[in-house]
Amino acid sequence: MTTLELMTGHPLSSPEHAKYAYLYMNRIRKFEEAVEDLFGRGMMHGTMHLSIGQEASPTGVCLALNINDQITSTHRGHGHCIAKGADLTRMIAELLGKEIGYCGGRGGSMHIADVETGNLGANGVVGGGIPIAVGAALASKMMAKGTVVVSFFGDGALNEGAFHEAANMAAIWKLPVIFVCENNKYGMSSSTAKAFALENLSDRAKGYGFPGVTIDGNDVVAVYEATQAAVNRAKAGEGPTLIEAQTYRWKGHSRSDKNLYRTKEEIEEWKAVDPIVRFKNVLLERNIASAEELAEIEKRATDQVIEAVNVAVKATPATPEGLVEAVFKKVSA
Amino acid sequence: MSDRMLTMAEAVREAMGIAMEERPEVFLLGEDVGIYGGAFGVSGDLYHRFGSDRVLDTPISELGIVGAAVGAALSGMRPIVEIQFSDFTAQAMDQIANQAAKIHFMLGGGLHVPMVLRTPSGSGTGAAAQHSQSLETWFANVPGLKVVMPSNPADAKGLLLSAIDDPNPVIFLEHKLLYKIPGRDAVAEGAERIPLGVSKIVRTGKDLTIVATGVMVNKSFEAAARLEAEGISVELIDPRTISPLDMNPIYESVDKTGRLLVVQEAPAHAGFINEVVTQLVGSPSFGSLIAPVKRLAGLNIPIPYAPQLERSAVPQIDDIEIAARDLVKSWK
Ligand SMILES: Cc1ncc(C[n+]2csc(CCOP(=O)(O)OP(=O)(O)O)c2C)c(N)n1
Numbered sequence: 264m265t266t267l268e269l270m271t272g273h274p275l276s277s278p279e280h281a282k283y284a285y286l287y288m289n290r291i292r293k294f295e296e297a298v299e300d301l302f303g304r305g306m307m308h309g310t311m312h313l314s315i316g317q318e319a320s321p322t323g324v325c326l327a328l329n330i331n332d333q334i335t336s337t338h339r340g341h342g343h344c345i346a347k348g349a350d351l352t353r354m355i356a357e358l359l360g361k362e363i364g365y366c367g368g369r370g371g372s373m374h375i376a377d378v379e380t381g382n383l384g385a386n387g388v389v390g391g392g393i394p395i396a397v398g399a400a401l402a403s404k405m406m407a408k409g410t411v412v413v414s415f416f417g418d419g420a421l422n423e424g425a426f427h428e429a430a431n432m433a434a435i436w437k438l439p440v441i442f443v444c445e446n447n448k449y450g451m452s453s454s455t456a457k458a459f460a461l462e463n464l465s466d467r468a469k470g471y472g473f474p475g476v477t478i479d480g481n482d483v484v485a486v487y488e489a490t491q492a493a494v495n496r497a498k499a500g501e502g503p504t505l506i507e508a509q510t511y512r513w514k515g516h517s518r519s520d521k522n523l524y525r526t527k528e529e530i531e532e533w534k535a536v537d538p539i540v541r542f543k544n545v546l547l548e549r550n551i552a553s554a555e556e557l558a559e560i561e562k563r564a565t566d567q568v569i570e571a572v573n574v575a576v577k578a579t580p581a582t583p584e585g586l587v588e589a590v591f592k593k594v595s596a
Numbered sequence: 597m598s599d600r601m602l603t604m605a606e607a608v609r610e611a612m613g614i615a616m617e618e619r620p621e622v623f624l625l626g627e628d629v630g631i632y633g634g635a636f637g638v639s640g641d642l643y644h645r646f647g648s649d650r651v652l653d654t655p656i657s658e659l660g661i662v663g664a665a666v667g668a669a670l671s672g673m674r675p676i677v678e679i680q681f682s683d684f685t686a687q688a689m690d691q692i693a694n695q696a697a698k699i700h701f702m703l704g705g706g707l708h709v710p711m712v713l714r715t716p717s718g719s720g721t722g723a724a725a726q727h728s729q730s731l732e733t734w735f736a737n738v739p740g741l742k743v744v745m746p747s748n749p750a751d752a753k754g755l756l757l758s759a760i761d762d763p764n765p766v767i768f769l770e771h772k773l774l775y776k777i778p779g780r781d782a783v784a785e786g787a788e789r790i791p792l793g794v795s796k797i798v799r800t801g802k803d804l805t806i807v808a809t810g811v812m813v814n815k816s817f818e819a820a821a822r823l824e825a826e827g828i829s830v831e832l833i834d835p836r837t838i839s840p841l842d843m844n845p846i847y848e849s850v851d852k853t854g855r856l857l858v859v860q861e862a863p864a865h866a867g868f869i870n871e872v873v874t875q876l877v878g879s880p881s882f883g884s885l886i887a888p889v890k891r892l893a894g895l896n897i898p899i900p901y902a903p904q905l906e907r908s909a910v911p912q913i914d915d916i917e918i919a920a921r922d923l924v925k926s927w928k
């Protein structure tokens with residue numbers, strides 16, 4: 264098993280926190296690289312949406328969450344899932360259509376959910392998770408759970424009606440929900456410059472009467488701090504926050520993307536602000552960890568992913584038996 | 597005569613290009629239809645041919661996109677909307693079902709909505725339950741919508757041209773698995789229309805009638821070819837438009853064969869093929885049947901992800917072959 268003890272707290276609050284954040288960012292990166300490789304070798308089917316270059320956002324956000332706090336995620340959701348504490352083997356197994364996969368092979372990459380770590384599910388529908396997060400926050404409030412809910416979504420999702428209706432309800436009911444918009448500059452081929460007449464997407468929050476902040480989404484510390492402030496606000500009963508985490512996806516939207524809508528130079532510019540390298544430099548400059556220690560963590564992340572792939576590849580494929588019975592939960596007598 | 601073997605993506609693009617050349621009021625709008633060329637490459641080079649004023653990239657806002665098309669259609673334009681996957685017509689369903697479908701009738705006939713909504717449909721790509729549905733009955737059950745399900749490039753081109761000409765909202769469901777494969781028939785160069793509401797006899801036969809839709813037409817054709825080798829002769833009918841539905845060739849065929857197999861990818865429960873069967877049962881051709889009607893359809897489950905599960909969820913060529921043989925062999 265690859266699940267680790269989950270940690271909460273500021274990534275620079277102790278060397279342990281720092282190493283944990285570094286490990287998680289690397290796990291996400293290595294995981295995505297493994298997915299790309301499995302795809303390339305024809306072992307994985309369907310499509311894939313990689314979050315390489317965006318690792319600081321899920322990592323920083325989830326450092327501000329407890330295991331009972333919930334998330335909703337997206338088609339580009341591997342990072343959210345890992346940062347919330349999912350088991351890498353069961354994730355890979357799902358992508359390979361295995362019985363032990365998180366959805367028993369029924370969901371695949373776009374639909375991984377993990378009940379134990381409060382992951383209400385990735386989503387194939389842009390914006391689909393946003394109202395659901397608001398509903399989970401409503402339940403949290405009604406049942407006095409004291410938990411918060413984070414809805415991760417992309418810049419593109421901000422233009423779906425679902426966001427607008429959900430944001431308003433969260434605001435009027437002061438629900439403990441945090442809208443994390445991972446602005447990676449594109450919704451498929453559509454740049455934010457073309458899809459919005461706004462400078463900062465976080466300005467959308469104003470119209471609904473709650474705070475919106477735009478942050479450097481490639482800085483795991485900034486992401487953590489913004490999320491922690493939003494968690495405090497949510498737990499104090501003050502309602503939602505919109506966090507716009509500015510980042511960039513290095514890879515194409517999905518496997519069929521020819522990258523016709525952006526330049527190589529732009530991609531290179533963003534690779535130069537790699538969130539993992541940036542955090543590494545912070546840790547080295549501040550003497551929080553040595554180069555050897557960080558190299559060891561990187562290797563640990565790689566080993567964990569390799570182990571997950573090895574176990575998942577050998578696992579039993581899912582079978583069609585019982586699919587019809589699986590549609591409904593049994594009505595209890 | 598031409599011997600151009602196009603894929604369905606190419607044929608649909610060609611029809612859109614012809615319609616845009618014919619009429620300045622025809623335009624295309626949708627997510628990533630511009631420089632990206634469409635999620636399935638259907639719009640391709642149209643953006644370069646007609647420019648960004650007539651090939652409009654939209655934000656990810658399906659309700660807004662269809663609503664804008666409805667409003668433009670009411671006001672002199674002829675929009676073609678591409679919704680990236682048919683599953684996301686759900687987001688736009690108010691504008692489709694409550695607005696576009698009803699405006700002409702409900703508002704007294706003075707207004708009409710010449711809009712085509714094209715969208716990729718169906719399973720087989722490993723994209724799981726929210727990207728794989730066959731939703732034709734959602735639309736077919738709404739009076740005021742025409743619903744087209746082309747099964748091959750030549751039909752797609754001619755039917756789409758008619759759909760664009762039509763003064764009413766038309767839902768045009770393109771099966772993803774057909775996009776990249778050339779059809780069996782060449783696609784003519786010109787701008788010839790194929791009228792909506794005319795079923796097509798894909799192959800003639802005397803032992804059994806198969807009525808199939810979308811990609812199931814191709815699967816049934818393959819099954820029929822295999823059965824031919826063992827002396828079973830299948831007549832295959834493709835309704836092409838499920839609303840309006842042309843039953844006459846189906847009646848005539850059943851009068852000849854006495855046996856009927858209906859095939860669709862969508863789940864069996866409350867599916868379109870049940871409409872075919874019900875109309876047949878209520879017609880004089882019911883008396884021609886010498887065998888119970890057989891139905892092959894998707895399981896009543898969301899489409900699963902893993903390939904081995906996904907395959908099991910919808911009829912395959914083998915299933916059609918077995919069902920057809922069984923009908924002919926068991927009922928003399
Ligand atoms: C309702 C809906 N419309 C369209 C799509 C097709 N689609 C999938 S991802 C995507 C782009 C999403 O952009 P964004 O929200 O910015 O997320 P990113 O992919 O950049 O992470 C689109 C158009 C979809 N899945 N759901």
Ligand SMILES: [Mg+2]
Pocket residue numbers: 417418419445446447448449450451
């Ligand atoms: Mg984006």
